[in-house]
Amino acid sequence: MDLHELRTARLRLTRPTATDAAGVFAILGDPRTVEHNPSDRLEDHGEAAELVARWVRHWEEHGFGYWCVRESGSDRIIGYAGVKWMQIHERPVLNLVYRFVPEVWGRGFATEAASAVVSRALHEMPAESVVARVRPDNLASQNVAVKVGLQRDATMDCQGEDGLDWAFTSPEIH
């Protein structure tokens, strides 16, 4: 299995490298993509480079992590999606994240990418739980979480950097 790339009908997901920092900054430097999570906003290219370096380290340590997402046949990064370890209520879980540039919203890309990410994570780590943490007013993200098979689970709600996060979890969690 190629650990460096994941393909869906329309998308190519690649394991991040340092050269992806500019594309990641184009996503996280845009205030529209962090409207619900302002603490995620990046101020400059240097912050993007540090963030991508952390993503690369997670991959090196764990063999999975966030993917950069491009449309098949294009070099432009349009989003990122993936899972990373985190603790919620002292329990290790796979935290699912997805974020795309506004120009491509509404085309089903987040659902398509997140669905591939969740399938792969649960296939490779069937004993683990996937959790998406979503701000209560972020309807688009909640819709994506439900469409990829996660269920609203208030017992895993937690306080995030930007306030209360609602939890959506894989059904196997309990």
Ligand SMILES: CC(C)(COP(=O)(O)OP(=O)(O)OC[C@H]1O[C@@H](n2cnc3c(N)ncnc32)[C@H](O)[C@@H]1OP(=O)(O)O)[C@@H](O)C(=O)NCCC(=O)NCCS
């Ligand atoms: C959340 C986000 C990833 C969704 O990306 P997307 O590619 O537009 O999502 P999809 O096209 O796959 O849409 C998924 C579902 O949500 C619905 N949806 C999309 N935008 C919506 C909105 N603003 N309000 C309500 N529902 C919305 C879609 O209609 C779709 O449901 P449907 O197929 O039943 O119609 C994108 O808006 C984004 O990057 N937002 C900023 C970052 C973010 O908030 N990430 C999540 C942090 S928890």
